[in-house]
Amino acid sequence: MTEDERFEDLVDEFQRLPEVTPPGASRGFGSHALRVHNRIFAMHVRGRLVVKLPKSRVDALVEDGHGVRFDANKGTPMKEWLAVAPDSPLSWAELAREAMEFVVGARKR
Template sequence: MRPEERFEELVGELSGLPEVTSPGAADGRFGTQALRVRNRIFAMYVRGQLVLKLPKSRVDDLVAAGEGARFDANKGTPMKEWLALHPDSALPWRALAEEAMAFVGGA
């Protein structure tokens, strides 16, 4: 399955959850391909990769394990709490997205 198809599947799985908003439901350029909880982005699809907001320590661990890289929003500064998951990572997207949703949503 191609990454964009995986993201569409993820959106379908999570968009029915309480307080989760699907991509395209929010205004603005940043985050147009983003899943939000309580109006805050927790996962998005950018340049062919799943990008997730996770605790810095978790991002550190995933980067060290070779699962992804810190996300850079084309500003030259990688973000500490954002992971761009490598397309070839075997980690389950839904579990990571749920982890990100809990982190952002304060659950």
């Protein structure tokens, strides 16, 4: 299965949730993103799944070799965004669910 197909499967799973908006609802940055309450929690960029997670969680996943901090081509890696390594055994669905819960929780603060 290609990375594109993996992301399409993820979109199919999450777009069934009433508060989730699938990719294609906007243009530019985030046009290939899953959103919850209009906030991006997972996206497909340069063939990788990119998820928004707490900085401490991103730090741990990077340290364990599951990915790198996402850089939106601005030269500065983002603290709360992880670009998942293509060879990571972690479940994309579980990471996306964790990211969605993080974004929803951040919205409530």
